[in-house]
Amino acid sequence: MSDPQRLHPAAIIILAIRVSRQLALPVMAPAVFSLINQGLDAISYGFLLLLLGALTLLVVLSAGWGFLYWQRYTYQIIDNELILKQGIIFRKQRSIPRERIQAIDLVEGVMHRVFGLVSVRVQTAGGIGPGFSLLGISRLEADALRQELALSPAQVRSVAADEIDLDPDAEPAEQVAPALAETEPAPIRQLSFPQLLLAAATSGSIGIALPIVASGVSLLNNMMPNVDLFELGTMLFGGVSWWSIALFVLIAAWIMSFFGTILAHTGFTIRRSEDNLLIERGLIEKRRATVPLNRIQAIRVIDGVLRQPFGYAMVKVESAGYGEDAAESSVLFPMLPRQDVREFLEATVPEFAWDPEQIERPPRRAIRRYITRMTLIGLLISAIVIAIFYPIGLWALATLPLFAIFGYLCYRDAGWALSNGMMVLRYRSLARSTAIIPKRRIQSSDVTQNILQRRASLGNIQATVASGVSGATFTVMHLDKGVADQLFSWTGRSRTRLDTPRLPRQLAPRPMVDVWDDFDIEPERAPGSKLDLPGDPRP
């Protein structure tokens, strides 16, 4: 199949139907508006003409678009690569190495059935959602494609869809869960009732509940313009102030998050059967999730702000898989005594059983930046509060030292550690997170440096792993730039520089020109920025 192949001509109709749905509203808008404005009186000769014109435009545009799309869209297999060309205005050519294709789905919508077609959805590595799809080819062609891709019939999955013009790039509705073991393995850990209560009381979801309750209160205030909340409060409680309203909102939010956690996490049980983790939880609705071990990309140990003082942490898992399913299985265990974390990881995900007590922290000259950053955030929040509640909002400025202290905490908790093929990145956003990332799971890594960091020769290190349908990125800020560069280098696969790519001569390497030379900014060299770490010097 080395010649470019087109989709089945009937795909034009499927494409046209799909685009006409998107175009329908804007094209028909004038007719709909006059109908809404003038009621049935609007139906006149002119109106019918307008309607007819709009309909014709819709049909011509959709059919034209469908045809052009079909004409431009080709696929072919050359040298173990699936090559796809598409695009009417924006041209695109996509290559997918055959080795990266894990399976194909044959999706069949109602229109497909009419013409005897299937959409082919290609699944690539990592269990990540469909990378792309061929909308509408015949079953015969689909089978030829499967053979070309050297996929066994077992790697082909048929999915029936009842939508007329299903979007082949949409998430599949159901996920084929790996078969469960016949007999339930013994639980590795169960959430006890006292721990459940403590988990509910210290739940981080109070942060989500708070704005909901606050907006609910203000909505209540707006809905009853004749009732002054202050007067009502005075009537009921004999006096009310902003403080008591704030307290009320806080308590209501806490109660909400308390019961939310109880509902979600009652009876949280984790089991392991062979290569899967089985998670069961829920008070009313029993939820079951299966996490295949080989899909786990990274583990995150989260010391919540409210939980850290009690010595408890939550363990989350970043796992590659289809949207909802991945989101559901993201909590591995909600509440765990800190000292049990390592043991827990050993029992559940031995590959990740590393909870370093000792990490390499950013240099001392980073303290100032962590503190400044949080203080600026505090200033911004204060400015908003002051703008809304002037003059009482001026008290918000009194919280600035708290932000500064929090900034210092962010510094104290940030750091990294490396082991054989494992990277640990620790950072604090609100809660302290410790991400345990196997090197082989890193999808990409970044080292970034802004112009302020450049002056102190600091930089951030980032590692991205697959998680859900997109990725999850972990960042440690303000490391020594030299260290960040070395960590960056560590994430790479090659130790020595490989051959330069064979590219045309006119793009031969040039000496690096520093763009900031023009601005005469000298990076301030901090003492001790050169690192003495054991490392084999490059040959």
Added chain:
Amino acid sequence: MVDSDLTDIFHQGSSQKPSYDTALPQPRQEPSQMLDPKALRVWRIGAALGTLFIWIPSAGAVIGMYFGDWLWPWALLILLFPLLITVLQVFVIPPLEWRRWRYEVSEREIDLQRGVFVMTRTLVPMSRVQHVDTQQGPLLRYYGLSAVTITTAGGGHEIPGLSEDVAADVRDRIAALAGVADDV
């Protein structure tokens, strides 16, 4: 395996510096390849078109002021702002950006460098590449340029503005290498 390697590290006294069983490698050298010089022109045209979004409202405001209350200091200010943005977006930033942009495709990874105010280096292991695209809009096509987009399970990365030949070469090379590269 990991455990036995680590026991000696984390059971040492806290005063001792941890020793790493994986020594940190030397920092990588800069990526060697630069973008096509014509990319700079495309960026400038794109940025110039983008500034229309500020020019049109400002011009409208000044015209409105001309027919209403004419306050020339305000009119000047309203026109100076888009002028400043235009100078930055069209004349100052694109050349800096172009000079900073580097890429390199080696056998086992793709190395990118970019960014004027925030300089970013990105490393994409070849074994993580799921597919690679070249794409061009009307503007890029007019100048015979093309952009290469690399997609992994963690997101996408772009090398903008290569000449069509180079882009096709880079794309095919990455696709071929990605097919071969396996896990570490």
